[in-house]
Amino acid sequence: MTIVNHNEKIDTVNVVIDGIEMEVPKGTLVIRAAEQIGIEIPRFCDHPLLTPVAACRACLIEIDGVPKPQPACAQVLSEGMNVRTQRSSEMARIAQEGVMEFLLVNHPLDCPVCDKGGECPLQNQAMTVGRPDSRFEGEKRTFPKPINVNAEILLDRERCVSCARCTRFAEEIAGDASLELLERGAQQQVGTANDEPFDSYFSGNVVQICPVGALTSASYRFRSRPFDLVSVPTTCEHCASGCSLRTDYRRGTVTRRLAWDDPEVNEDWSCDKGRFAFAYLANGRIESPLIRENGELRSASWPEAMHFAAAGLAAAGTSAVLVGGRATVEDAYAYSKFARIVLGTDNLDFRARASSTEEAEFLAAHVAGRKLDVTYTDIETASQVLLIGFEPEDESPILFLRLRKGVKRGVSVHTVGPLYSLGSEKLSAHWVKAKAGSEAHAISGLDSEIVGALDSNSIIFVGERAAASPGALSAVSRLGSQTGARIAWVPRRAGERGALDAGAIAGLLPGGRPISDPTARSEVAQAWNIDADSLPNVGLTGTELVTAIKQGSTSALVIAGVDPSDLPNGDELIAGIENADFVVALENHHSEITQRASVVFPVAVVTEKSGSFMNWEGRSKPFSAAFREALTLTDAGVLSMLASAMNVQLNGDTRALRKELNSLVPWSGPRTDVNNHEVHAPAGTTLATWRLLIDSGVMQEGEPHLAATARPSVVAVSAAMFEQLGKPEVITVTGPKGSITLPTQVAEVSNESVWLPMNSPESHIYAQLGCGYGQAVTVKGGAA
Amino acid sequence: MITESTRIKMRELAGRYPNPRSALLPMLHLVQAEQDEVTTEGIAACAQELEITQAEVTAVATFYTMYKHSPVGKHHIGVCINTLCGLLGGDAVYDRVAERLGATHNGPSADGNFWLERIECQAACTHAPVMTVDWEFMDDVTPQSAVDVIDKLAAGEEVWSTRGPMIRDFQATEHTLAMAEDDLATIGNCVDEKMLAGLKIAKSGAQQ
Numbered sequence: 005m006t007i008v009n010h011n012e013k014i015d016t017v018n019v020v021i022d023g024i025e026m027e028v029p030k031g032t033l034v035i036r037a038a039e040q041i042g043i044e045i046p047r048f049c050d051h052p053l054l055t056p057v058a059a060c061r062a063c064l065i066e067i068d069g070v071p072k073p074q075p076a077c078a079q080v081l082s083e084g085m086n087v088r089t090q091r092s093s094e095m096a097r098i099a100q101e102g103v104m105e106f107l108l109v110n111h112p113l114d115c116p117v118c119d120k121g122g123e124c125p126l127q128n129q130a131m132t133v134g135r136p137d138s139r140f141e142g143e144k145r146t147f148p149k150p151i152n153v154n155a156e157i158l159l160d161r162e163r164c165v166s167c168a169r170c171t172r173f174a175e176e177i178a179g180d181a182s183l184e185l186l187e188r189g190a191q192q193q194v195g196t197a198n199d200e201p202f203d204s205y206f207s208g209n210v211v212q213i214c215p216v217g218a219l220t221s222a223s224y225r226f227r228s229r230p231f232d233l234v235s236v237p238t239t240c241e242h243c244a245s246g247c248s249l250r251t252d253y254r255r256g257t258v259t260r261r262l263a264w265d266d267p268e269v270n271e272d273w274s275c276d277k278g279r280f281a282f283a284y285l286a287n288g289r290i291e292s293p294l295i296r297e298n299g300e301l302r303s304a305s306w307p308e309a310m311h312f313a314a315a316g317l318a319a320a321g322t323s324a325v326l327v328g329g330r331a332t333v334e335d336a337y338a339y340s341k342f343a344r345i346v347l348g349t350d351n352l353d354f355r356a357r358a359s360s361t362e363e364a365e366f367l368a369a370h371v372a373g374r375k376l377d378v379t380y381t382d383i384e385t386a387s388q389v390l391l392i393g394f395e396p397e398d399e400s401p402i403l404f405l406r407l408r409k410g411v412k413r414g415v416s417v418h419t420v421g422p423l424y425s426l427g428s429e430k431l432s433a434h435w436v437k438a439k440a441g442s443e444a445h446a447i448s449g450l451d452s453e454i455v456g457a458l459d460s461n462s463i464i465f466v467g468e469r470a471a472a473s474p475g476a477l478s479a480v481s482r483l484g485s486q487t488g489a490r491i492a493w494v495p496r497r498a499g500e501r502g503a504l505d506a507g508a509i510a511g512l513l514p515g516g517r518p519i520s521d522p523t524a525r526s527e528v529a530q531a532w533n534i535d536a537d538s539l540p541n542v543g544l545t546g547t548e549l550v551t552a553i554k555q556g557s558t559s560a561l562v563i564a565g566v567d568p569s570d571l572p573n574g575d576e577l578i579a580g581i582e583n584a585d586f587v588v589a590l591e592n593h594h595s596e597i598t599q600r601a602s603v604v605f606p607v608a609v610v611t612e613k614s615g616s617f618m619n620w621e622g623r624s625k626p627f628s629a630a631f632r633e634a635l636t637l638t639d640a641g642v643l644s645m646l647a648s649a650m651n652v653q654l655n656g657d658t659r660a661l662r663k664e665l666n667s668l669v670p671w672s673g674p675r676t677d678v679n680n681h682e683v684h685a686p687a688g689t690t691l692a693t694w695r696l697l698i699d700s701g702v703m704q705e706g707e708p709h710l711a712a713t714a715r716p717s718v719v720a721v722s723a724a725m726f727e728q729l730g731k732p733e734v735i736t737v738t739g740p741k742g743s744i745t746l747p748t749q750v751a752e753v754s755n756e757s758v759w760l761p762m763n764s765p766e767s768h769i770y771a772q773l774g775c776g777y778g779q780a781v782t783v784k785g786g787a788a
Numbered sequence: 789m790i791t792e793s794t795r796i797k798m799r800e801l802a803g804r805y806p807n808p809r810s811a812l813l814p815m816l817h818l819v820q821a822e823q824d825e826v827t828t829e830g831i832a833a834c835a836q837e838l839e840i841t842q843a844e845v846t847a848v849a850t851f852y853t854m855y856k857h858s859p860v861g862k863h864h865i866g867v868c869i870n871t872l873c874g875l876l877g878g879d880a881v882y883d884r885v886a887e888r889l890g891a892t893h894n895g896p897s898a899d900g901n902f903w904l905e906r907i908e909c910q911a912a913c914t915h916a917p918v919m920t921v922d923w924e925f926m927d928d929v930t931p932q933s934a935v936d937v938i939d940k941l942a943a944g945e946e947v948w949s950t951r952g953p954m955i956r957d958f959q960a961t962e963h964t965l966a967m968a969e970d971d972l973a974t975i976g977n978c979v980d981e982k983m984l985a986g987l988k989i990a991k992s993g994a995q996q
Binding site: 180181182183184185186187188195196197198199200202 | 828831832835840841842843844845846847850851853
């Protein structure tokens, strides 16, 4: 058998495994080559994404001419090598059996109460290659059970076979080398330092790759047996990385989520938020439609609520649609159509966060309808990577892992921003210091060495925060066209990229079509089977739209998945909703919005519907319902019924919507470039802030162990500012609305900025300070 | 407390290697020189100076047996119990010393002034059985001579290694190990006729 692609010139070697002749690329390990021909060699420490250590010795095989058995996981094949595995070699069989017997010497026979029982490589391989019984008569080693390596991950040391998968993952992949093999000999054990837990956003992966039941999670421990679970593939809804996950459920309840192997996206990994934050799916759901009567919400039947909503929307004046960044592509597309066809408005936005007109222009010019311009794989071979207004470890953790992989292969990373974070350190990034809000200056003033080295093989990653830094996105646009470097926009929320392509933003129809372009209008009108003239003209977005809602010039609202506290002007939105003629809310949990809405429709969460998310690459990541029997409707389903109540036909079927959207191939017509926006960073100290991966986000509710792994809320200042403030233990930051006082952390921060987490316990920026990223704040030592 | 002068020495050690992390072993000895054991604080200091995690330092500090995790006391006593020393009386020496100190393997004496450890081969079989005091050799010991040495040390009397310098104390030895101060290596008879006897026979060809 040959596993070589002859189109590429690569060096190969000819080998024989169990009598089967193979030609494999030079450098292939015995264990990998054997897998290719369906020969399974037992293994514990081996993992294709980790460096070989040959720690467990389970994979011993015989090589002709080599006197002793060799580990297949670390043995590179060379020309003419004749390998014999347990299938054809008595030496290999006995060696494997012997190793297995040794591994079981200290392993407890607690499979019936162990989480891993039923899906355990040790259990399985002990059955396939082990002896029927043990000759060991001594006492097995025991340890006090279990210890927490962090708040979420527990360790039963007596089960460990010292394969070092977890410790290698921690160091090589996550870059958090705080999990180590301690002690030696018979006492060797995995552990952490006395006062330093395994502090990692990726800690859950060690549970998944542990080949025995030594590492378990607090959230799943003792909850279920693997063979009682139903497993379904899904796409993570937490961020725009687009990870493939596996959802395991039992009797209608999700018990755990695992990373699914997706080599093009998340490889074999997931972050802890994706893995552990799923309690919200079941807790506190809205169960039936609600309508407001005499100022109070009451339950209503679907038909009653539909007629109520239809009449309300029909009677109201100018309307708008706000769809938060969490919708699936199909749902976002339904909102996009609903606004244009049913409500006849282009007042539409998916950006439930700080946004700008500059950003809308940037998205239209560089992002909408452009799929797979930059991919995860491209990162590994990029010449340089620039991060602007983007903190990958917090905002797209899987992208962060891929960047680390790239860095190991020699990719250099530059980060433009006010803080050199832990994540920057783990990427060995070069810091281009910028005062928060004045990134544009930093980009225009980039070292000629960096700019000179940017080419078409370089990638500029821009985060959603760049929208809050005036002029930054136009500077990025200029830098891109000047150097040929490719630009990738990485939003934080899972639905934003898809919503953009679905046209859920004023000015843009699906596929990145400008609504002002006659050709674009007619293409869409044809697909929608309507008259192009009936399409509305350019509407309002972002801040302007919220202001219009507050002022009452837009008086009817369809709103879904928006939390006003995520908006810099959330108070205005709430005031607008209170004054609006009619507000239709589509939600799965109660919120500030549903409390004030005229009618509330419950909608399905990801486990109850099929759909797709488009990740930052522009890659479509479809998923199907875990609970097919769920009676909840998708957003598109509700909109379809509502449209029908308003006498407009709108297909709400997910597949039909996807097909129709795909038929609207990306816009190839002219695009307007980003205007040159004025750079106006405030004088004095500015606020640097972003959302930490694990924080007070509503989708993380109900999982206290995960919450306990969050990074502490602190105020980070530079050493110089720390001195200047008189070395205080706590620092108070004050904005227009109020103050936040938190413990001091001296870090590498621009002297003109101060950093706080955006939405963490005791640090809710918009609600407490009343200003946002890049805006002026005052800083003082001590409490307020 | 890890003093600033120790920190300065740690930095000096880190500067001796192309990769600063290589200095971790001597740095841990330095912690023992300062604190008589590897403390959590010492681990944190090494981690901070080398910019590695405390877990990585702990892994090293718990792997090597020369690093202790509770106070050693004034002197470290090692008795070789490997085959040759053991057969020639090492086991008996160990038992007597353990009894005299009221200590068990890898633990402190009853009064906390000594630390007893069964040690592995010290490459000194010529003078088996050997005992070490603060890692200096006491050659050809007997149960009685070993206990005599300990009595003298307990009484604060001067004791010399049978082939090296005067015994100071555990922390002083740790400092020497850490900083590789080699002026002590020239004191005493490091090589004698007995040690060279085998080599001479080999060279004479008498084996054939």
